[in-house]
Amino acid sequence: MTASAEKYTRQTLLDVQPLTPSLFTLRTTRDAGFRFRAGQFARLGVTKADGSTVWRAYSMVSSPFDEFLEFFSIVVPGGEFTSELSRLGEGDTLLVDRQAFGYLTLDRFVDGHDLWLLATGTGLAPFVSILQDFEVWEKFERIILVYSVREAKELAYQQLLAELRERDYLAEVAHKLQVITTVTREQHPGSLNGRITHLLESGELERAAGIELSAEHSRVMLCGNPQMIDDTRALLKQRDMHLSLTRRPGQVAVENYW
Numbered sequence: 001m002t003a004s005a006e007k008y009t010r011q012t013l014l015d016v017q018p019l020t021p022s023l024f025t026l027r028t029t030r031d032a033g034f035r036f037r038a039g040q041f042a043r044l045g046v047t048k049a050d051g052s053t054v055w056r057a058y059s060m061v062s063s064p065f066d067e068f069l070e071f072f073s074i075v076v077p078g079g080e081f082t083s084e085l086s087r088l089g090e091g092d093t094l095l096v097d098r099q100a101f102g103y104l105t106l107d108r109f110v111d112g113h114d115l116w117l118l119a120t121g122t123g124l125a126p127f128v129s130i131l132q133d134f135e136v137w138e139k140f141e142r143i144i145l146v147y148s149v150r151e152a153k154e155l156a157y158q159q160l161l162a163e164l165r166e167r168d169y170l171a172e173v174a175h176k177l178q179v180i181t182t183v184t185r186e187q188h189p190g191s192l193n194g195r196i197t198h199l200l201e202s203g204e205l206e207r208a209a210g211i212e213l214s215a216e217h218s219r220v221m222l223c224g225n226p227q228m229i230d231d232t233r234a235l236l237k238q239r240d241m242h243l244s245l246t247r248r249p250g251q252v253a254v255e256n257y258w
């Protein structure tokens, strides 16, 4: 099969940055023909020593306008894909499916005043992409990013998030964003200390944000741990907030990572 007929392209790793022993970010070249919407994911492939290729879904962290692709990855002990991925370094090859996938995108919502982005762990990735794209800042009056990790050292992209307000194209809208971090397995100054589900149930999340989460005004994106997503969806259902579907627009959009 010729390269152009293949379903994927070969991209080169430009940079790999460890955050903790089990979390790292990676940047690759981007094929000029690879298009995506902020919030979508790519299928990445690594070739193993026996010549076989393993594929996994990865949300883009980078914006649709960046010339490179960036990803944020866990290392699963003994994981088939991440064991290989975490061995790669600058100059190595990563396969990227030509097509981008996924519905964790702003076109899920036809209206709404406040956007709540709720992430656990590496589920932060698509929200960093969304926040780097201008659309979200035009569409919503308030944006509340809630990011839950076990330990403070796992809080990724804090500098990028803090520096969004310094980007010229966001100067007049950056005040719309509030970042709420929650660290669940230790106390951390400046962060809440509880699961997103518990913070929602107790009302602490709304108190911290200073606004009410309601079906009328709020739209919610959930990404990461599937149990967090199921449990949060159940809590939102009690507030009459439902999954947004093409045939029935709603208030909630989700991406399960496993």
Ligand SMILES: Cc1cc2nc3c(=O)[nH]c(=O)nc-3n(C[C@H](O)[C@H](O)[C@H](O)COP(=O)(O)OP(=O)(O)OC[C@H]3O[C@@H](n4cnc5c(N)ncnc54)[C@H](O)[C@@H]3O)c2cc1C
Residues within 6 Å of the ligand: 041, 056, 057, 058, 059, 060, 071, 072, 073, 074, 076, 078, 079, 080, 081, 082, 083, 102, 121, 122, 123, 125, 255, 256, 257, 258
């Ligand atoms: C739509 C989509 C987007 C995804 N985007 C990302 C991403 O941006 N970054 C990323 O690191 N992973 C992401 N994942 C997960 C990713 O596809 C793989 O599961 C992950 O790379 C582990 O692969 P593995 O073969 O090493 O282990 P697997 O055999 O795939 O997973 C083994 C177990 O590890 C745990 N696990 C898997 N992924 C994660 C994770 N991200 N965080 C915590 N625990 C996990 C689960 O318990 C899972 O059952 C995404 C998954 C989906 C479906």
Ligand SMILES: NC(=O)c1ccc[n+]([C@@H]2O[C@H](COP(=O)([O-])OP(=O)(O)OC[C@H]3O[C@@H](n4cnc5c(N)ncnc54)[C@H](OP(=O)(O)O)[C@@H]3O)[C@@H](O)[C@H]2O)c1
Residues within 6 Å of the ligand: 022, 074, 076, 120, 121, 122, 148, 149, 150, 182, 183, 184, 185, 195, 196, 197, 224, 225, 227, 228, 229, 231
């Ligand atoms: N060896 C290490 O040092 C190390 C470090 C990190 C991760 N890991 C491994 O990596 C894997 C995933 O770890 P992760 O921390 O990225 O993901 P995770 O287990 O999904 O945890 C990320 C955040 O989500 C919260 N959470 C988990 N389940 C939830 C639920 N049902 N409802 C609401 N919130 C929920 C966690 O809170 P809680 O803290 O309350 O669970 C934590 O704040 C695990 O298999 C773990 O063993 C290993």
